Amino acid sequence: MDYLTDLKAILHSKRVNIYYLEKCRVMQKDGRVLFFTEEKVEKQYWNIPIANTTCILLGTGTSITQAAVRMLASAGVLIGFSGSGGTPLIAASEVEWLSPQSEYRPTEYIQGWMKFWFDDEKRLAAAKQVQQFRITYMQQVWSKDRDLKNEGFNVEDPDIAKALERFSSKIADSDSVQNLLLIEAQLTKSLYKIAANRTKQKDFVRQHDSVDDANAFLNHGNYLAYGLAATTLWVLGIPHGFAVLHGKTRRGALVFDVADLVKDTLILPWAFICAKEGATEQEFRQQCLQNFTQHKTLDFMFDCVKTISQGDAAS
Template sequence: MKNLQELPELGDSINYLCLEHAVIEQNDTAIVAIQKEGRTPIPIAAMTCLLLGLGTSVTHAAIRTICENGCMAIWCGEHGERFYASGVGETRSAKNLLIQAKACMDQERHLEIAKRMYQIRFPNMKTDGLTLQQLRGMEGIRVRKAYELVSKTTGVRWKKRSYKAEDWDWADPVNQALSEANALLYGLCHAAVVSLGYSPGLGFIHTRKQLSFVYDVADFYKVETTIPAAFEAVRELTSGNDQKKLVRMKCRTYFANAHILSCVARDLTWMLQGETEEEQDNGLRVGTLWDDKMDTAFGGRNYAGSEVEK
């Protein structure tokens, strides 16, 4: 029987699968997607994230199988571009969530974590003597240079990152492609964050958004994945091509080659818990109770016979 306290090994899983216009049913211990082209078995036990897009319906038995196999089910818009809701992920442990919450609410620890996040972008540089404002400036320069470099290598003209959330057509093709690629990366990072037992909303650089931590994590990987994917998609765009489909295909290749899910698990462990991962509370079969004297007390027992201090 699977131990639901265990944190998932994301590196052993397929990144994600996006389904549209399909009926999803249980098929023995797996699931099957039924479309007009036929029936496609899905090895749900080997997956981390299933994106349920436009025109999908899923049976109760299929959802139960998805969750029991530790796969995150995400209901999203067309091509995974909008996040609407998610199902239960693989872990039932609150260990990582508590570590994250304590760090987020402690100003000194919060600053330390934020600097570690920048150190992931600049692995050969010590961040101890730099202010957060200096690090933000350095990150801005790094991203600007990345845009300029990929523009030069692909031949796609680049002015600046510019878009309007309320007017999609206002942006030029490369900015639209960047928005599409980033949306896919956010969905993948969101699935990883929740599957690992963290909160999407408790960010350290981004704040006051329900996906602040997702944005924090996704920013680690944009320069190596979504930026080149978007520019390459625009370069290959012709009058008969679908830009969204091109972006999606490019992103899938870049995400797979970068092993994004493995990177998220590794980077968050180092960032929040130090150089080595702390021992997991995998052996706990029941929850614990908060205690003002002992930190925690055993759950799953009746304390009616306990001595009451006067």
């Protein structure tokens, strides 16, 4: 098998690795991509299995060689430059991601996306479908995840069921993107309140620049979800600028639309749970990555975007 072809043998929807690196150097050596740290006595090297990796976040104190970037691009791995803990993303590219260049990605999905995107009503229908997918995913995951149930996150609980039911009915009645954004914000606010009550965190306020653990974990976890969303869109060949919901406020906002499919389901509750338990940033990150694999998050994102682009949502 051709070597470069072999690097892409694992579909992105089936890859399990996301890396956040800091205070290290990423390089190519002997046909592999490695990162190493400078210890007092010697350098320590670790291999990155790039064929099974979706994206890499490079945090503070990192550098990367051109040869390493070339190999990562050959394997279809996205690279993001970020601040400490993975936030904020700061690279100067499409949404803050350095996309591997390829002329052989599929065109059918962007063609399908363009068939409805210029029509306001069909674009609104697609935005509604994103939100319905979001609710469905939460109901599926929270109804079967034992760990979440043990922490009090069960879709059958009256407050959660009521919040989702109210949101679902308002989605159907929304007549504009602005109205949909408003009710989306109301749902997330309700879920913050529910999560804070479940984990006994009083007076929680969502602030992106706050230093408390819950807010920091929310920031970190959301950027992991953005990485999955960016990977999904790149593989399917849909540019990030063709958003259906957030496009009026953010450049390249389709990444944020797709990430919305899973953020409230997998990031939000665990940010509060890990904050309550005093988890480290690395422990929270590992929990998120485990959840992505367990609940087939990338598969779900791919299926949703494909469904919308094929016209099932916007017809």
